[in-house]
Amino acid sequence: MDRSGGNDDVQAELDSVETELELVELQITELLQKQTELTSRKNALLQRLEEACDTAQPSSSSSSASLKSSRADPVMSKQEMQRYDGAGTVHMWLHSESQSVCVLISLISSCLVDFSWSKEVEQQLKDSFHLSKFRPLQLRAINLSLSGKDLFLVMPTGRGKSLCYQLPAVCSKGFTLVVTPLVSLMEDQIMYLKSIDVSAVMLNASSSKEHAKTVMAGMTDPKTPFKLVYVTPEKIAKSKLLMSRLEKGYNANLLSRIAVDEVHCCSQWGHDFRPDYKLLGILKRQFPKVPLLGLTATATSSVLKDCEKILCVSQPITLTSSFNRTNLYYEVRIKDSDASISDVASLINSRYKDQSGIVYVFSQKDAESVSSELQKRDILAYPYHANMDPDDKSRVHRKWTSNKIRVVVATVAFGMGIDKPDVRFVIHHTISKSIENYYQESGRAGRDDQPADCIIYFGFSDIFRISTMVVMENVGQQKLLQMVDYCQNIDRCRRSLMAVHFDEVWDDEGCNQMCDTCRHAKDYTTVDITQHARQVVQILELAGSMDEKLTPLKLVEAWMGKGPAKRRKMIQTTTLSRLQAEAVIVRLLLQGYLREDFSFTPYTTYFYMKLGRKAPLLKSQTHTLSMKMRTTESGSAGVKAAKTKEGKRSGQSAGDAPVSKKMKTDFP
Numbered sequence: 001m002d003r004s005g006g007n008d009d010v011q012a013e014l015d016s017v018e019t020e021l022e023l024v025e026l027q028i029t030e031l032l033q034k035q036t037e038l039t040s041r042k043n044a045l046l047q048r049l050e051e052a053c054d055t056a057q058p059s060s061s062s063s064s065a066s067l068k069s070s071r072a073d074p075v076m077s078k079q080e081m082q083r084y085d086g087a088g089t090v091h092m093w094l095h096s097e098s099q100s101v102c103v104l105i106s107l108i109s110s111c112l113v114d115f116s117w118s119k120e121v122e123q124q125l126k127d128s129f130h131l132s133k134f135r136p137l138q139l140r141a142i143n144l145s146l147s148g149k150d151l152f153l154v155m156p157t158g159r160g161k162s163l164c165y166q167l168p169a170v171c172s173k174g175f176t177l178v179v180t181p182l183v184s185l186m187e188d189q190i191m192y193l194k195s196i197d198v199s200a201v202m203l204n205a206s207s208s209k210e211h212a213k214t215v216m217a218g219m220t221d222p223k224t225p226f227k228l229v230y231v232t233p234e235k236i237a238k239s240k241l242l243m244s245r246l247e248k249g250y251n252a253n254l255l256s257r258i259a260v261d262e263v264h265c266c267s268q269w270g271h272d273f274r275p276d277y278k279l280l281g282i283l284k285r286q287f288p289k290v291p292l293l294g295l296t297a298t299a300t301s302s303v304l305k306d307c308e309k310i311l312c313v314s315q316p317i318t319l320t321s322s323f324n325r326t327n328l329y330y331e332v333r334i335k336d337s338d339a340s341i342s343d344v345a346s347l348i349n350s351r352y353k354d355q356s357g358i359v360y361v362f363s364q365k366d367a368e369s370v371s372s373e374l375q376k377r378d379i380l381a382y383p384y385h386a387n388m389d390p391d392d393k394s395r396v397h398r399k400w401t402s403n404k405i406r407v408v409v410a411t412v413a414f415g416m417g418i419d420k421p422d423v424r425f426v427i428h429h430t431i432s433k434s435i436e437n438y439y440q441e442s443g444r445a446g447r448d449d450q451p452a453d454c455i456i457y458f459g460f461s462d463i464f465r466i467s468t469m470v471v472m473e474n475v476g477q478q479k480l481l482q483m484v485d486y487c488q489n490i491d492r493c494r495r496s497l498m499a500v501h502f503d504e505v506w507d508d509e510g511c512n513q514m515c516d517t518c519r520h521a522k523d524y525t526t527v528d529i530t531q532h533a534r535q536v537v538q539i540l541e542l543a544g545s546m547d548e549k550l551t552p553l554k555l556v557e558a559w560m561g562k563g564p565a566k567r568r569k570m571i572q573t574t575t576l577s578r579l580q581a582e583a584v585i586v587r588l589l590l591q592g593y594l595r596e597d598f599s600f601t602p603y604t605t606y607f608y609m610k611l612g613r614k615a616p617l618l619k620s621q622t623h624t625l626s627m628k629m630r631t632t633e634s635g636s637a638g639v640k641a642a643k644t645k646e647g648k649r650s651g652q653s654a655g656d657a658p659v660s661k662k663m664k665t666d667f668p
Ligand SMILES: Nc1ncnc2c1ncn2[C@@H]1O[C@H](COP(=O)(O)OP(=O)(O)OP(=O)(O)O)[C@@H](O)[C@H]1O
Pocket: 131, 132, 133, 134, 135, 138, 155, 156, 157, 158, 159, 160, 161, 162, 163, 296, 297, 417, 418, 419
């Protein structure tokens, strides 16, 4: 008997069984993923039903459609919470609703509490802040904070978070300590408070000794000469003198409140982690009786949980208003590196003629080159990035604020604290590195509640430029791929993709056709890309067998029939256009059929494409893969280059040139 031949057969069968088992395991993983998605959708729908039942009953909470609280509060029931909407809510209703709701209002007012401070709060709102009414959630947050509760407030950019600690500060004895990440933010706030006669001071690394001494003395003065003290987290971490003064102020009952602005900076899982924020737990440990208010525009529930631990607050109340800014129109355009500048320029010169806006770019070099390209096309555009002289930066900011400059071409250095109301467009020349970043940057548009556009140019090669930059960051890749998914996904409303990201229960109707996917739903068709995917996998398998690594650019080119003739003979080239081929590759990357592989040299980081863990699934003849694509004018399926009247494309891609480590990007 030929034993070795028999063993070979057994080995071959074992290999085949193992391959099949691997496929089954992958299918199980896919099904489990699907189960998780469906369960979360089911929970969202159940919550909507519950909310619908709640609103069918008399309720004292604000009826604003944009106000949703998706996080269950661990310590307070809904009814209890509504007590904090206070007298101001009734005031608001009386203004906005007709007489016919009077009966409802009297029902509501019976369960509202008039707090001992309510009159003063109303008075100060008008007299000091010159505002006529509260925006959604503001009064609730103010009442909760004045009741001594610890609070996290998640509210979209520009909706008025600052008032939620500034007004309580004015209505309380002593002073409020405000921790802010940037000196420029402090300066803006202090300038504003000065203009309305609210006394506020700041302490940071560049404060003079004299000034610091006066501020610290004021902290223990029973007549407290200021209502707000702004400090950087570094100051808390490094100045023992400050801590000792705060302690004295605390013992004299003068430290009335602690506000931590941009609270997401505490968490490494947030999009803007700052190491000094990690040390802020000392505040609650040393001053446990002082209510803390953490404010942010962008934090997922897991980031907030992390912040809770870092800041040593136990079970804070979380108030979340909807992330949804109804006046913003979201659009994604496919970027063609050659045509994109012309496209942006014609947009600004036509749709946004004489209007104010921001163009966000990837690097300092891009800020210079894009602004000079726009200037060549008669647009008053100036660059702004971290490497500029501080005086130049504030000149650009000032001129833009007073409409002497129409467009700022900026890196992310132009972000926090930008509070120009009439920004009509925020164009991203390059995608952001995460959805949180994008939300925050695009949120600079339309702060006056008037319509504004947020347009992002999505380029294949940009993915890999950013990828090599965030490779060192915790979850950097994961966040970038979520951003890429936001750009490529035309299955779902752009707002719903953001909502999922921010753990919000979302109803697609809420978009009101204010995104390109909802507006152009009929222009998309679902395409089977299984065969295309198999061709890509075949190319990578072949490259692997030849010990060759393929960058995304090389992969696209090989698939399109470029490269060595020998390889061309061994693979199936594609009939897809370049943009279609790129779209398929991005899809395969997002879905795990492909994965990224990095290689470091002293000067550059290279990004290569490898087979992902799902690639073996394509061996099965029953496995299929599809994606939604825009239909071309001819009606055939494909990615219609997001060509607009404003620009034409050449079908070229910038490729995946490695990113030099010296590239200055201003990414935090
Ligand atoms: N109740 C209100 N009525 C009208 N305007 C308001 C009200 N509350 C705040 N504002 C205005 O809204 C603008 C934005 O407020 P603020 O700077 O507090 O926003 P924010 O939520 O902190 O935004 P960001 O996250 O960008 O810092 C300010 O000009 C402020 O005066």
